[in-house]
Amino acid sequence: MTTTHPAHKTSPPPLLAGFGITKRFGDLVANQNIDFAIQPGELHAIVGENGAGKSTFIKIVYGLLQPDEGHLEWQGKPVTFSNPLQARAMGIGMVFQHFSLFEALSVMENIALALPPDFPKQDLSALIARKSAEYGIPLNPETVIADLSVGQRQRVEIVRCLLQEPTLLIMDEPTSVLTPQETDQLFDVLHQLAKQGCAVLFISHKLDEVKQLTSRATILRGGVKVAEVETAKKTTRQLAELMVGDKVKGITADTKRKKGKCLYEVRGLIRPAFGPFDVALKGVSLKVHAGEILGIAGIAGNGQSELMSALSGEWRPDQNGMLFTEDTDISRLGPTGRRHLDLAFVPEERNGHAAVPSMTLSENALLTGYDEDGVVAKGVIQFDQTLAMAQRISKMFDVRQPSDDPLASALSGGNLQKFVVGREIIKSPRVLIVSQPTWGVDIAAAQFIRNAMADLARQGSAVIMISQDLEEIFEIAHSIAVLNEGKLSEIFESSKVTAEQIGLLMGESHDLTSGQIPPKTNRTSGKERGAS
Amino acid sequence: MIILQPRKHVSLRLTIAVPILSVLVTLVLGGVIFALLGYNPVQALYEFFIAPLARPDQIGNLFVKACPLIIIGTGLIFCYRANVWNIGAEGQLILGAMGAGWVALSFPETESRFLILAMAVMAMAGGALWGLIPAILKIRFKTNEILVSLMLTYIAALLIDWVVRGPWRDPMAFGFPLTRTYPDAGLIPRMPLPGIGYLGQLHWGVLVAFIVAVAGWFYLSRMLGGYKIKLMGDAPRAGKFAGFHQGRVTIMVMMISGALAGLAGMIEVSANIGMLQPHISFGYGFTAIIVAFLARLNPMAAIAAGLVVALAELGGDAAQISMNIPKVVTGIFKGILLFMLLAGETLTRYQIIWIGRSQKSATTQKIEE
Numbered sequence: 005m006t007t008t009h010p011a012h013k014t015s016p017p018p019l020l021a022g023f024g025i026t027k028r029f030g031d032l033v034a035n036q037n038i039d040f041a042i043q044p045g046e047l048h049a050i051v052g053e054n055g056a057g058k059s060t061f062i063k064i065v066y067g068l069l070q071p072d073e074g075h076l077e078w079q080g081k082p083v084t085f086s087n088p089l090q091a092r093a094m095g096i097g098m099v100f101q102h103f104s105l106f107e108a109l110s111v112m113e114n115i116a117l118a119l120p121p122d123f124p125k126q127d128l129s130a131l132i133a134r135k136s137a138e139y140g141i142p143l144n145p146e147t148v149i150a151d152l153s154v155g156q157r158q159r160v161e162i163v164r165c166l167l168q169e170p171t172l173l174i175m176d177e178p179t180s181v182l183t184p185q186e187t188d189q190l191f192d193v194l195h196q197l198a199k200q201g202c203a204v205l206f207i208s209h210k211l212d213e214v215k216q217l218t219s220r221a222t223i224l225r226g227g228v229k230v231a232e233v234e235t236a237k238k239t240t241r242q243l244a245e246l247m248v249g250d251k252v253k254g255i256t257a258d259t260k261r262k263k264g265k266c267l268y269e270v271r272g273l274i275r276p277a278f279g280p281f282d283v284a285l286k287g288v289s290l291k292v293h294a295g296e297i298l299g300i301a302g303i304a305g306n307g308q309s310e311l312m313s314a315l316s317g318e319w320r321p322d323q324n325g326m327l328f329t330e331d332t333d334i335s336r337l338g339p340t341g342r343r344h345l346d347l348a349f350v351p352e353e354r355n356g357h358a359a360v361p362s363m364t365l366s367e368n369a370l371l372t373g374y375d376e377d378g379v380v381a382k383g384v385i386q387f388d389q390t391l392a393m394a395q396r397i398s399k400m401f402d403v404r405q406p407s408d409d410p411l412a413s414a415l416s417g418g419n420l421q422k423f424v425v426g427r428e429i430i431k432s433p434r435v436l437i438v439s440q441p442t443w444g445v446d447i448a449a450a451q452f453i454r455n456a457m458a459d460l461a462r463q464g465s466a467v468i469m470i471s472q473d474l475e476e477i478f479e480i481a482h483s484i485a486v487l488n489e490g491k492l493s494e495i496f497e498s499s500k501v502t503a504e505q506i507g508l509l510m511g512e513s514h515d516l517t518s519g520q521i522p523p524k525t526n527r528t529s530g531k532e533r534g535a536s
Numbered sequence: 537m538i539i540l541q542p543r544k545h546v547s548l549r550l551t552i553a554v555p556i557l558s559v560l561v562t563l564v565l566g567g568v569i570f571a572l573l574g575y576n577p578v579q580a581l582y583e584f585f586i587a588p589l590a591r592p593d594q595i596g597n598l599f600v601k602a603c604p605l606i607i608i609g610t611g612l613i614f615c616y617r618a619n620v621w622n623i624g625a626e627g628q629l630i631l632g633a634m635g636a637g638w639v640a641l642s643f644p645e646t647e648s649r650f651l652i653l654a655m656a657v658m659a660m661a662g663g664a665l666w667g668l669i670p671a672i673l674k675i676r677f678k679t680n681e682i683l684v685s686l687m688l689t690y691i692a693a694l695l696i697d698w699v700v701r702g703p704w705r706d707p708m709a710f711g712f713p714l715t716r717t718y719p720d721a722g723l724i725p726r727m728p729l730p731g732i733g734y735l736g737q738l739h740w741g742v743l744v745a746f747i748v749a750v751a752g753w754f755y756l757s758r759m760l761g762g763y764k765i766k767l768m769g770d771a772p773r774a775g776k777f778a779g780f781h782q783g784r785v786t787i788m789v790m791m792i793s794g795a796l797a798g799l800a801g802m803i804e805v806s807a808n809i810g811m812l813q814p815h816i817s818f819g820y821g822f823t824a825i826i827v828a829f830l831a832r833l834n835p836m837a838a839i840a841a842g843l844v845v846a847l848a849e850l851g852g853d854a855a856q857i858s859m860n861i862p863k864v865v866t867g868i869f870k871g872i873l874l875f876m877l878l879a880g881e882t883l884t885r886y887q888i889i890w891i892g893r894s895q896k897s898a899t900t901q902k903i904e905e
Contacts, residue, residue, distance in 0.1 A: 339776075339777060341779075349777070351777060357773045359774065360767065360771040362771075371767070372778060383759045385760055385763060
């Protein structure tokens with residue numbers, strides 16, 4: 005523990021301080037006795053794993069939740085925010101991780117909808133153009149949201165907050181959907197804001213970004229504040245240790261391996277867009293070999309779910325000749341037929357796609373296991389078998405569950421993800437195809453899942469991993485391709501490319517300004533800019 | 537301010553208690569309505585719910601009344617579990633009765649035991665066909681099965697009306713819209729109980745109802761087909777990922793529930809009427825919807841639910857005779873019961889949270905500042 009008292013002795017009262025914030029949900033203590041302070045113009049991070057209490061804490065700050073104990077002070081005076089309206093009236097703005105924008109409306113219409121009723125709306129479009137240009141994130145107020153990239157959508161949310169001249173801006177996991185270039189641009193904006201005196205509360209579990217952007221960080225673990233640190237004085241590794249609680253195990257892709265035979269091949273896969281927001285696949289080709297992990301990088305919404313549905317057989321092309329495992333043409337086979345050929349799939353969405361929240365774990369084991377020997381006899385489900393199957397998965401993949409056979413909804417996101425990935429890996433498939441394997445999962449669970457995939461490849465299986473997390477791809481993938489606007493790049497050896505190069509491919513032709521970004525400079529850590 | 541918050545965990549006790557509570561609240565409200573109508577509520581409730589069970593033969597009749605409700609309710613549970621909203625069981629029942637009637641009337645002289653089996657098969661085929669139409673339209677043209685299945689009910693009602701007045705009318709019926717009576721081999725006899733003998737009108741169809749409910753329960757809870765149905769209802773994307781076909785499941789549940797409604801229609805006619813006439817069902821196809829929900833979509837519980845609803849129906853008749861309470865009160869009872877069940881269903885899944893007035897006024901004050 006570095007500091008224990010939130011208020012700084014000499015300086016004027018902090019912009020916002022929390023004292024002994026406690027919040028319980030039933031038996032679960034989400035926040036326990038948290039002290040917190042942020043100064044005007046400070047870039048402050050809230051760091052923690054999934055389930056550490058970050059979201060609960062910022063919801064309290066933003067008035068979405070009320071603390072059970074403790075109170076908040078705004079510029080030294082006690083305040084209560086019963087709802088976000090009051091928090092906004094005080095000058096607190098928030099950009100959520102999942103944007104709430106209407107895709108069919110324009111930038112200006114979306115912003116107009118979110119502004120308070122008394123906000124003057126004449127010249128709004130000029131105001132948006134001016135404000136966004138001022139911060140170097142130009143937005144055309146007339147563009148329809150559906151035409152914008154995720155990064156640009158985030159700018160709409162940011163500009164929406166900026167119009168209300170906030171003194172505290174909360175950013176919830178803002179970089180999870182951005183390319184490295186977009187992240188840099190975002191950090192420029194946040195630095196500029198801080199310079200003008202607006203404090204920024206940055207919620208993240210990406211520690212290098214925390215170090216890069218912020219000057220101080222409050223670290224939560226299991227609902228308790230374990231430390232408040234100056235980020236410049238800690239290494240990323242030290243921060244990670246504080247966050248996770250014990251030593252973080254790193255793994256590296258073993259590069260010394262010889263290429264096995266090709267186990268899964270896609271040849272010029274074409275899939276039309278069926279709805280206005282579908283992304284068409286425009287001739288995707290790839291090969292993955294025994295022992296190889298192929299990482300498919302790319303920003304969400306560039307055809308990942310469409311590619312996944314084609315790889316798994318949930319969607320099938322009309323003619324043969326597009327998908328192969330070894331020499332077998334599987335283009336017209338559905339998921340069951342492909343599973344018969346020892347392929348396994350883990351789609352991105354846990355709830356309602358890879359698993360059914362309202363069913364038990366054993367019933368969820370049945371979802372992709374009903375064709376295995378002895379599980380279903382003459383149409384009758386052998387529940388002792390499915391239960392044994394679920395328990396084997398839970399045991400091998402360290403799925404922590406409240407009872408013997410709980411509903412899937414009773415598991416935390418990380419544990420359910422371990423379950424659905426484990427359900428497929430435990431079958432030792434020849435090819436595992438997985439989308440966003442560690443999305444929204446805490447570090448320990450993510451590491452576990454990556455290890456399991458690496459082990460599977462080491463045993464001679466091929467793995468295709470669609471992921472937005474570049475770090476993850478570089479950590480375990482042997483080869484990398486980038487999916488951008490329904491097109492797949494060539495496949496690179498991961499040892500021969502840099503994150504920067506991949507990031508450029510990810511952002512290509514997407515980003516209005518990507519051609520104009522200055523070369524990446526080494527950023528000074530935010531500490532000089534912290535206090536003004 | 538009232539907020540509905542999803543419950544994290546729904547206990548088994550709550551799951552069982554809610555339907556019972558719904559019935560109790562319905563009774564209390566029913567008593568209030570009787571009092572408002574000027575009847576003695578205690579006496580009225582007695583006539584409604586106790587008097588129909590006073591004699592053993594009446595208990596037999598209760599089971600007879602519940603028989604079609606249990607069979608149709610079981611079929612509807614298949615649909616509702618799969619998130620397919622079949623409202624047209626009444627029409628499927630009529631088509632089933634017509635299919636069975638066609639067989640029975642085609643072999644007026646036969647004494648074969650197989651006649652009754654052939655009638656059951658044709659009844660199920662007719663009902664399944666009537667259920668298949670909305671299923672195919674839904675899959676092919678994305679029509680709403682609620683609307684289509686309901687509209688087909690009116691077509692079925694007109695169809696039977698036409699055949700009993702036209703082609704199938706008994707020439708000896710003195711112009712009444714009735715068919716010839718079925719041959720004896722096409723009738724369902726009364727069922728003697730060991731040690732008791734005949735109990736009211738209790739017939740073999742009641743046994744079939746029990747078997748259907750138990751088999752339905754086994755299928756839904758123990759077999760892969762039942763798992764598919766629940767999967768498609770709860771999470772169609774996961775079902776597709778597992779490799780199942782939504783369209784096939786829709787067709788399957790609509791045909792199963794149509795076939796069971798048809799079977800109920802055949803049993804109803806063969807056990808109680810013995811011929812076709814314009815009206816063969818007392819709205820069993822609609823009442824069974826209440827049974828399915830009262831049973832919380834569990835076929836085993838449909839037995840108890842069917843008996844409870846049948847009791848309300850019989851009670852309506854009894855109260856009309858003994859106290860001159862209008863028959864429509866039965867309808868009011870059913871309405872209140874369904875309403876209470878749906879409210880109970882919501883309260884099982886959500887809990888009510890009151891946000892205190894002090895907090896609320898503080899909120900408004902703050903905003904005004």
